[in-house]
Structures are given as structure tokens and as C-alpha cells.
Amino acid sequence: DVKVTQSSRYLVKRTGEKVFLECVQDMDHENMFWYRQDPGLGLRLIYFSYDVKMKEKGDIPEGYSVSREKKERFSLILESASTNQTSMYLCASSANRWEQYFGPGTRLTVT
């Protein structure tokens, strides 16, 4: 089975802090994605990567950056956390750019 793990299930940070969310997949997938999930808004794509050291902006990249130094790891970075970034963050990986496997999510609260 594909396993996508995220570094934390719950995280509480203060406004202005730099926040790192880590995602690791164990199936040698080339494609990885970061989403945020908010009630009533569904899933929205923040960034994605189709190769190591490659990154592309999704629909809502503002306030975020990413890093993909190794194939199995895709990190989401909040340079200066704000309260409107309080959300559930979901990482996904895919072998064929279509079928995504999601991690369990990180619920981030920014106070």
C-alpha cells in the first residue's frame, strides 16, 4: 500500500512564525501536491511538483513556498504565518499525475 505521512497531525503556531510542514511518501512517486482544506471551500491546490527540485504554483500559492530536495519528501513552508492560514493541510502523491494518494493531514492553528 502507498503510504503518505505528514510530520504532525496537529500544530499550533504564533502569527509571524516560520512554519514547516513535511510530507514523505514511500512509493517512489514522482508527483507530489499540497492542498489546504477549509469548511465549505473543499480542497484547493497550493503547490505541486512533478520532479525533484521542480515546483509549480497551484491556485492559491500566496504566502506559501515549497521545497523538494529529494523525491520522497515535499515540504510546505509558511514564511510568516498569519491567522488566515489556519486550516487543514493535505499532502498527496501520484505515480501517473492522476490517481492521488493523500496523507492524513495536518491541522494547523495560527494564533
Add this chain to the structure above:
Amino acid sequence: GENVEQHPSTLSVQEGDSAVIKCTYSDSASNYFPWYKQELGKGPQLIIDIRSNVGEKKDQRIAVTLNKTAKHFSLHITETQPEDSAVYFCAASPAGRGADGLTFGKGTHLIIQP
């Protein structure tokens, strides 16, 4: 851009009955339509998908139908069971894009009443 609308937002059915969730999309160029199931405390899981060259696809108790002319697609779950209780999301992606092109519906909370 693409707009995906999903109905209903909440659906309660008796165990053993069928459940139908409907989605409409706006971009006629969309050609990939996955459905995801999200259980409490977990990430979404792909349960079935369909491409625009197919009108219907089945996998045991789950089926998806696609009407390209009307730009809508539906998820059908027959003989519902308690473990079907979850939030279901539809999505659509245009030709030439992969999962990075997916636009998601806002979700349907399916409740199976014992």
C-alpha cells in the same frame, strides 16, 4: 476557469438503500472526473474515476455516470452500509492537465442511518 458544483451538501439514507450524489461542471474541456471519500480524521481516498470517453463505470457497489452534453456526473452507491458514512468529493480536470488541474466540489456528507 472550471467551476464544480456538488449536491446535496448532506445526504441521509437508511442502511441498505441507495445514495446518489450529483456534480455539475462548467468547462467543456474537462475530461477526467474522480470521486474521493474522506472518513473522519483521514485524508481523501480515491474510490472511482471516469474519463470523458466513457459514459458509466462500476466497481462493486459504486458506480459513476457521466453526461458530457449536460456537463454533469453522478456517484451512485447501492446497498449502503455503515462504513459508507463519510464526506464525498467530486472533481474535474481539463484535457492536457493532470491532478494539478483538478477543481473540487465542496463535498457531500453522507450519513447512513441504521
